[in-house]
Amino acid sequence: MQPVIVRIQREPEAEGLPLPEYATPGAVGLDLYAALPENEEVIIRPGERRLISTGLRIAIPSGFEGQVRARSGLALNYGIGLVNAPGTIDADFRGVLKVLLINWGEMPFTVRRGERIAQLVISPVTKAVLEETPTLDATQRGDGGFGSTGICCRPGTVNTT
Ligand SMILES: O=c1ccn([C@H]2C[C@H](O)[C@@H](COP(=O)(O)OP(=O)(O)OP(=O)(O)O)O2)c(=O)[nH]1
Ligand SMILES: [Mg+2]
Numbered sequence: 001m002q003p004v005i006v007r008i009q010r011e012p013e014a015e016g017l018p019l020p021e022y023a024t025p026g027a028v029g030l031d032l033y034a035a036l037p038e039n040e041e042v043i044i045r046p047g048e049r050r051l052i053s054t055g056l057r058i059a060i061p062s063g064f065e066g067q068v069r070a071r072s073g074l075a076l077n078y079g080i081g082l083v084n085a086p087g088t089i090d091a092d093f094r095g096v097l098k099v100l101l102i103n104w105g106e107m108p109f110t111v112r113r114g115e116r117i118a119q120l121v122i123s124p125v126t127k128a129v130l131e132e133t134p135t136l137d138a139t140q141r142g143d144g145g146f147g148s149t150g151i152c153c154r155p156g157t158v159n160t161t
Helices: 072-078
Strands: 007-010 030-033 042-044 049-053 056-059 064-069 080-082 087-089 098-103 109-111 116-124
Touching: 042 049, 042 098, 072 080, 098 109, 098 116
Parallel strands: none
Antiparallel strands: 007 056, 030 116, 042 109, 049 098, 064 087, 064 116, 080 098
16 A cells, blocks of 8 residues: 655644554554643543644645544543544645534543544545436336334344334
8 A cells, every 4th residue: 555645734732742643553543632722631521522622734635535533532532522423634624623522421521632533544535527317217226215224133124112
């Protein structure tokens, strides 16, 4: 796999923090660090959402996108997710990358400087060219969706519980 170069710039708030990094050689997400001031913590109460800065600006090359994804450990242990999961980082975005956390759990969750709050996946994307047409080709699925093949079970079986 040929790595793609993503240029990154730190704001003063991110000085002293590690750059986002892959936790293991096979990891696909770069862990993102909260760039809160040293003496400031953010408490997210159950049901609340908070925007946390990474203090970083990045330039994703054209043909790629960034996806901000939740960390499953925070989700499992504290109910912490992303309101806009996954967050979309456009290739032309040059603002400060931020993470929109939400507390789906039962306990207040505290975010402190330097904590790994989410992960950034860089993915290739394709651009669509829309062609308007009066008819579309027929398919086996047709208009079916939203559980048309069966809600929970093997296709064609009925959930009786
Ligand atoms: O979790 C996120 C999601 C987005 N962004 C930044 C990068 C992205 O390129 C920009 C716009 O995001 P999006 O297109 O999802 O939001 P929008 O509501 O459509 O805003 P806009 O009108 O600016 O596109 O905001 C973040 O920093 N974090
Ligand atoms: Mg947008």
